[in-house]
Amino acid sequence: KQEVTQIPAALSVPEGENLVLNCSFTDSAIYNLQWFRQDPGKGLTSLLLIQSSQREQTSGRLNASLDKSSGRSTLYIAASQPGDSATYLCAVEAGGSEKLVFGKGTKLTVNP
Amino acid sequence: DAGITQSPRHKVTETGTPVTLRCHQTENHRYMYWYRQDPGHGLRLIHYSYGVKDTDKGEVSDGYSVSRSKTEDFLLTLESATSSQTSVYFCAISESVTSGNTIYFGEGSWLTVV
Numbered sequence: 084k085q086e087v088t089q090i091p092a093a094l095s096v097p098e099g100e101n102l103v104l105n106c107s108f109t110d111s112a113i114y115n116l117q118w119f120r121q122d123p124g125k126g127l128t129s130l131l132l133i134q135s136s137q138r139e140q141t142s143g144r145l146n147a148s149l150d151k152s153s154g155r156s157t158l159y160i161a162a163s164q165p166g167d168s169a170t171y172l173c174a175v176e177a178g179g180s181e182k183l184v185f186g187k188g189t190k191l192t193v194n195p
Numbered sequence: 196d197a198g199i200t201q202s203p204r205h206k207v208t209e210t211g212t213p214v215t216l217r218c219h220q221t222e223n224h225r226y227m228y229w230y231r232q233d234p235g236h237g238l239r240l241i242h243y244s245y246g247v248k249d250t251d252k253g254e255v256s257d258g259y260s261v262s263r264s265k266t267e268d269f270l271l272t273l274e275s276a277t278s279s280q281t282s283v284y285f286c287a288i289s290e291s292v293t294s295g296n297t298i299y300f301g302e303g304s305w306l307t308v309v
Binding site: 114115117119124125126127128129132134172174176179180181182183184185186187188 | 230235236239253285291293294295297300301302303
């Protein structure tokens with residue numbers, strides 16, 4: 084059974100810091116991994132999708148890496164801003180199916 | 196933004212009553228999903244659909260049923276609501292996640308069972 088763990092559960096940093104969020108998964112037979120952002124009271128918004136053949140993806144100040152063999156991914160946020168405050172979730176497929184399994188998320192607070 | 200509409204957005208209902216949540220998409224995506232999100236449990240899949248009249252169970256399907264009679268609509272029904280089904284329900288759509296397509300979420304439906 085695919086299980087996804089995100090550490091830490093919460094993180095508070097001062098504005099301008101670079102930070103790393105971690106995601107691990109138990110079944111390495113995945114097609115891709117996705118990172119999402121969720122603002123309070125809202126749905127999830129896709130940030131980055133890394134296919135299993137890729138090592139990383141970048142979008143602006145965000146960089147996500149994937150080590151499929153070790154079952155790990157990291158989301159790097161450069162020069163954090165208060166507007167980055169949100170919950171960040173990662174997700175992978177369950178057993179190669181179309182069902183996504185989500186981690187419980189990391190709640191990020193960036194203080195001005 | 197992906198064209199996903201959930202209705203109702205907020206509902207309060209009594210224990211034992213039936214409740215139906217609707218998800219409507221304008222993207223013509225093949226896959227549609229219903230998730231619930233609860234503190235301490237995160238997002239959990241209830242049911243998903245891979246085509247008209249084709250559905251499958253997720254991790255927490257007990258007490259829920261779904262139907263998809265048209266590509267654009269995916270209904271989630273609580274036959275007899277219980278307090279444990281108080282939650283936020285999210286609909287999602289995708290063309291195919293295993294093919295490298297992302298998944299898009301609706302804004303959520305807040306359900307309170309009293």
